[in-house]
Amino acid sequence: MRTGERSASWSVALIVVLALAAGVEGLAGQSGGGALSPAVPAVDISWPDVNLNVVVVDKHGAPQKIDEREFQLFEDGAERPLHFLDSADSPVSLALVIDSSGSIYKRRDAIIAAAKAMITALPNGSEVMAVLFTDKAFLDLPFTDASKVDFSFLNQLQARGPTGLYDAVAATEDHFIAHAKYPRRALVILSDGEDNASLVSRGVAFRKIEQPGAPIIYSCLISRREIMKSELEAGHINMRFLAREGGGVEFNLDPDPASAAAQIVAAIRSQYVLQFTAGDPARNGKAHKLEVRLPVKGVQVRGLPTYHAPER
Numbered sequence: 001m002r003t004g005e006r007s008a009s010w011s012v013a014l015i016v017v018l019a020l021a022a023g024v025e026g027l028a029g030q031s032g033g034g035a036l037s038p039a040v041p042a043v044d045i046s047w048p049d050v051n052l053n054v055v056v057v058d059k060h061g062a063p064q065k066i067d068e069r070e071f072q073l074f075e076d077g078a079e080r081p082l083h084f085l086d087s088a089d090s091p092v093s094l095a096l097v098i099d100s101s102g103s104i105y106k107r108r109d110a111i112i113a114a115a116k117a118m119i120t121a122l123p124n125g126s127e128v129m130a131v132l133f134t135d136k137a138f139l140d141l142p143f144t145d146a147s148k149v150d151f152s153f154l155n156q157l158q159a160r161g162p163t164g165l166y167d168a169v170a171a172t173e174d175h176f177i178a179h180a181k182y183p184r185r186a187l188v189i190l191s192d193g194e195d196n197a198s199l200v201s202r203g204v205a206f207r208k209i210e211q212p213g214a215p216i217i218y219s220c221l222i223s224r225r226e227i228m229k230s231e232l233e234a235g236h237i238n239m240r241f242l243a244r245e246g247g248g249v250e251f252n253l254d255p256d257p258a259s260a261a262a263q264i265v266a267a268i269r270s271q272y273v274l275q276f277t278a279g280d281p282a283r284n285g286k287a288h289k290l291e292v293r294l295p296v297k298g299v300q301v302r303g304l305p306t307y308h309a310p311e312r
Helices: 018-021 103-121 150-155 165-179 204-208 230-245 258-267
Strands: 048-059 072-075 079-082 083-086 095-100 127-133 137-145 185-191 218-219 248-254 273-275 286-291 299-304 306-308
Touching: 048 185, 048 218, 048 258, 048 286, 072 273, 083 150, 095 103, 095 137, 095 165, 103 150, 103 185, 103 258, 103 299, 127 150, 127 165, 137 165, 137 204, 165 185, 165 204, 204 230, 218 230, 218 258, 248 258
Parallel strands: 095 127, 095 185, 185 218, 218 248
Antiparallel strands: 048 273, 048 299, 072 079, 072 286, 083 273, 127 137, 286 306
């Protein structure tokens, strides 16, 4: 892998600013193998079967093992029969979305350490992709067997420029759904939550998150003590919303990046995949409410609260 500037031959621009401004979804750029084909639309091939990733946590956010036969899933208030995909600790498709903007320049080493720790601790056979972003996002690691990752892609974490967090999440979701191999899916965001450059709105980004086959989102907050309180709070809110709308859990990189990485991987390893058939198979973009119940006290089920049917 290259260690030079973004203009190196196989660097892949994940977001094209003008395309996003016009509401066009997809990927563009160039690589050593030529331009990637745009993922428009990014429809999970299992439709109208929907694979819902969930994780069960206690009141402290620690993952819990549950007899999967206890799960009940309701779509728009109606219970759906469930199928269960993959055994415990089966391979995972993971996307890392890593803030490379100027606001995290003092945390570069901690971010790199956490990213490496997560990749090396994934279940055998897992695949990982990585997107590093400033005001634009770049696919610096296409989906790769986790055991074969060349960590030199992290040399692109240069900590400079503005931040387009929601742009990066929106584009990553489309690419992920179009290319991920496994039903068990997770997306980890490493960022301070600041966004001063996105062209897509929070609402548009959330719509991208709420797609059939979408990964659980785990937000890992990178704290910055030197910024204004209002900016700090705004970043926390952004990361909290992303975890909530993505059906996942919030974490903090501090005080121990290695511990934070271990907690995130423990949650990913504990995910369940609940498959059900959509009550309405129409490709009409309609929103559907989801609720997963467990007859177990003291635990919560985290998963997408809503999904949108694919559009034609």
